[in-house]
Amino acid sequence: MTAARGIKRGVSFYSFQEEYFLRAMTVEDCVAAAARIGALGIEIIPEQSIPGFPVITDEFVEQWFGWMDRYGTTPVATDLFLDTKRYPARWLTHDEQVESVHRDIDVAVKLGARIIRMIINTPPEVMESAAPYAEEKVVRLLLEVHAPFHYTHPWIVQHLEVMYRTGSPALGLMPDMGTYVERFPRVVSERALRDGAKPELVDLIVKTYDDHGDTHALMDIVNYRGGGPVDVGLARQATHYIWTDPRAMLDHMNLIGHIQAKFYEMLPDETEYSIPYDEIVPVLIEGGYDGYLSSEYEGNRHIQDAYPVDSVEQVARQHAMFKRLLGEQA
Amino acid sequence: MFDRYIVCEEGFRIRADGRPGGVVEVRMPYYRGLGLSMVEAVDLVLDGTPVPAERTDFTVHGNTYRFDELPQILDDRWEMGERAQLGFLTDELLGPGEHDIAVSVRLRISYMPVPGGGRDRKRLTLNA
Numbered sequence: 001m002t003a004a005r006g007i008k009r010g011v012s013f014y015s016f017q018e019e020y021f022l023r024a025m026t027v028e029d030c031v032a033a034a035a036r037i038g039a040l041g042i043e044i045i046p047e048q049s050i051p052g053f054p055v056i057t058d059e060f061v062e063q064w065f066g067w068m069d070r071y072g073t074t075p076v077a078t079d080l081f082l083d084t085k086r087y088p089a090r091w092l093t094h095d096e097q098v099e100s101v102h103r104d105i106d107v108a109v110k111l112g113a114r115i116i117r118m119i120i121n122t123p124p125e126v127m128e129s130a131a132p133y134a135e136e137k138v139v140r141l142l143l144e145v146h147a148p149f150h151y152t153h154p155w156i157v158q159h160l161e162v163m164y165r166t167g168s169p170a171l172g173l174m175p176d177m178g179t180y181v182e183r184f185p186r187v188v189s190e191r192a193l194r195d196g197a198k199p200e201l202v203d204l205i206v207k208t209y210d211d212h213g214d215t216h217a218l219m220d221i222v223n224y225r226g227g228g229p230v231d232v233g234l235a236r237q238a239t240h241y242i243w244t245d246p247r248a249m250l251d252h253m254n255l256i257g258h259i260q261a262k263f264y265e266m267l268p269d270e271t272e273y274s275i276p277y278d279e280i281v282p283v284l285i286e287g288g289y290d291g292y293l294s295s296e297y298e299g300n301r302h303i304q305d306a307y308p309v310d311s312v313e314q315v316a317r318q319h320a321m322f323k324r325l326l327g328e329q330a
Numbered sequence: 331m332f333d334r335y336i337v338c339e340e341g342f343r344i345r346a347d348g349r350p351g352g353v354v355e356v357r358m359p360y361y362r363g364l365g366l367s368m369v370e371a372v373d374l375v376l377d378g379t380p381v382p383a384e385r386t387d388f389t390v391h392g393n394t395y396r397f398d399e400l401p402q403i404l405d406d407r408w409e410m411g412e413r414a415q416l417g418f419l420t421d422e423l424l425g426p427g428e429h430d431i432a433v434s435v436r437l438r439i440s441y442m443p444v445p446g447g448g449r450d451r452k453r454l455t456l457n458a
Contacts (some may be wrong), residue, residue, distance in 0.1 A: 051412075083440045
């Protein structure tokens with residue numbers, strides 16, 4: 001395999017949420033683990049990893065760049081949130097939303113990141129209003145294209161309209177690979193079984209999903225068949241995963257600046273159970289993508305009731321897979 | 331997502347101010363910290379009996395709030411994985427031994443159409 005040289009590898013500290021939550025890993029431990037894995041581009045969620053947010057102290061900034069030097073890593077992206085429901089009785093105004101994005105642009109700049117993950121609930125008009133400040137700060141605001149959204153969904157189409165009309169170099173897309181769930185994650189269905197779901201309803205949900213059948217009415221059918229809250233919850237999850245053709249990314253490759261490489265379960269043979277990265281990575285290579293594949297492990301929440309979580313091992317396996325698919329020397 | 335970690339196994343104790351009641355340490359079932367104005371409820375059921383919110387208070391990193399104050403708190407957060415102290419008053423002094431502690435957390439998450447949060451229940455031992 002050739003021509004994959006432009007694609008770089010990184011990790012979002014979202015991946016280590018189990019260990020960080022339980023204080024089994026510090027932020028520095030996350031940086032060190034990334035370096036050991038060879039995931040040298042760092043994506044951080046400031047609201048997760050930096051107590052006292054939105055205040056980023058000079059002391060933290062100094063530590064942060066110290067870690068980057070020491071471990072040979074690079075700050076690549078921050079993930080922002082837009083708390084439109086910050087006040088109990090009213091929605092955040094347009095201007096307040098733009099101000100919130102401006103604040104998070106300043107946070108990214110402090111941390112040396114040039115890419116910001118714009119959360120999916122960000123309105124297109126807020127993207128448009130925030131673009132000039134992002135341009136001034138030389139930061140890109142990349143809308144996450146997250147399941148169940150896809151490139152022809154009206155919400156994404158409205159965003160694309162703003163991106164193509166303004167032509168702002170600061171605006172773009174960050175596809176989440178959770179939009180390419182070809183097979184229902186078994187860590188999710190097995191958890192439902194442990195939580196008391198009815199096996200025949202779990203089979204129905206998984207089979208409907210895996211056949212890429214019509215999931216719209218699954219919650220209703222599960223209810224008609226005597227399902228309880230766990231069964232209905234699993235059916236709801238089946239409507240929130242999607243499988244679409246990864247080649248749809250080729251139409252927007254000029255806007256794609258970062259990839260959130262979501263995954264649920266890396267198997268010992270270094271493949272992902274649900275998401276066919278062997279179909280996705282070639283599309284990115286074909287499109288000339290030269291940004292990061294940034295790991296986003298999200299399996300912990302489904303196995304933590306029964307199994308030890310080893311997020312570092314999971315991310316390491318994903319990177320072994322990336323190396324193979326990118327044709328990197330072992 | 332972190333429901334099973336809400337109620338901390340450690341730190342269950344009687345109040346330090348001598349009033350009847352106790353303190354249970356709790357964590358937020360979410361993958362980031364959240365501004366306190368978006369923490370809608372941390373409801374406690376003690377030995378099967380709900381404790382009214384007005385008989386509880388909430389402490390993060392040394393700052394104590396009543397629950398009717400939280401909607402207005404825009405400059406403080408419950409950090410990810412942080413052990414907050416949920417203080418509560420009871421009619422009688424809390425006796426030593428096992429207690430059934432159920433905690434339900436309700437969060438206002440802007441990108442979610444339904445309330446966020448979670449619930450947990452554990453049996454904790456109060457040392458004499």
